[in-house]
Amino acid sequence: MxxxxxxxxxxxxxxxxxxxxxxxxxxxxxxxxxxxxxxxxxxxxxxxxxxxxxxxxxxxxxxxxxxxxxxxxxxxxxxxNLAPANGTLQRYRLQEWLTFIGTEVHKGFSPLFNPAVPEEVKAIFKDKLKSRYQWLNAQLEGRDFLMGEHFTVADGYLFTVTNWTKPMNIDLSPYPHLQAWHARVGARPxxxxxxxxxxxxx
Incomplete structure (x- = not known):
């Protein structure tokens, strides 16, 4: 491959x-x-x-x-165990996460990377992203990973796009559960x- x-x-x-x-x-x-x-x-x-x-x-x-x-x-x-078995409800939960990350987080960053987008418009997208991270923070309370105890490909995807908060100056300190999760995923070999x-x- x-x-x-x-x-x-x-x-x-x-x-x-x-x-x-x-x-x-x-x-x-x-x-x-x-x-x-x-x-x-x-x-x-x-x-x-x-x-x-x-x-x-x-x-x-x-x-x-x-x-x-x-x-x-x-x-x-x-x-x-990177994804639940096909046809199970848990597999659809994984797809639910992947869709959320793709549409609500990943695409939310796209305007921030575009130099043609005015700063006031970027501020609107940053606020939307912060609301999504606030929701994610609540979902991660008491969980090691998005699906519970086990790392899945959804964690790898969210980790990837969340890395973009640093160059885009989005502060993650208000989201302690998200920060702990990010560190946990980032430490994996x-x-x-x-x-x-x-x-x-x-």
């Missing part, structure tokens, strides 16, 4: 999932600025939408969209390995 990624982008989520699953894969750096691979290949020939992540399977099939990719990865290593591989930590 190949994972097309950009350091610190949302592709860190499947990178973490692959490390947690212990699956063999080749990381392929895809610049989200130049849209070129290191060998000069036009990334739009890999993903016509131009963004990461893309997971390329051994037969050449390509899978887009982080929440779909991380579930695929989890299902390749069922003994790792697979998470450390993925971040080191992307040059995010030494």
């Amino acid at each position: 190949k994972l097309y990624y950009s350091p610190g982008a949302c592709s860190l989520s499947p990178h973490i999932a692959l490390m947690e699953a212990g699956l063999a894969f080749e990381p392929v750096l895809a610049s989200t600025k130049s849209h070129k691979l290191q060998d000069g290949t036009d990334y739009y020939t890999i993903n016509p939408l131009g963004y990461v992540p893309v997971l390329e399977l051994d037969d050449g099939t390509r899978l887009r969209e982080g929440p779909a990719i991380v579930q695929y990865i989890a299902d390749q290593a069922p003994t790792k 697979a998470v450390q390995a993925a971040m080191k591989a992307e040059g995010l930590i030494k």
Whole structure:
């Protein structure tokens, strides 16, 4: 398998999932600025939408969209318990989390990275994100992870996008349960390995 990624982008989520699953894969750096691979290949020939992540399977099939990719990865290593079994209510709970993170948190950051968006508009999006983090903080009270006692691919996704609060100057100190969860996830060996591989930590 190949994972097309950009350091610190949302592709860190499947990178973490692959490390947690212990699956063999080749990381392929895809610049989200130049849209070129290191060998000069036009990334739009890999993903016509131009963004990461893309997971390329051994037969050449390509899978887009982080929440779909991380579930695929989890299902390749069922003994790792990165996702509940398909068809169970708990699997739909996982999908509920992945959808919430994607639509309410991940996309909430998008305007903050756009230099064309006025500061007053960015302030509105930051306030919305803070309300979402306040809700998440309450959900994490008394829980080690989003689904309870076990780490899942939803934790890897939320960890990835929550890392963006630092460069965007969003203060997480009002959310102690969220902060404790973030530290817990960040200390996992697979998470450390993925971040080191992307040059995010030494």
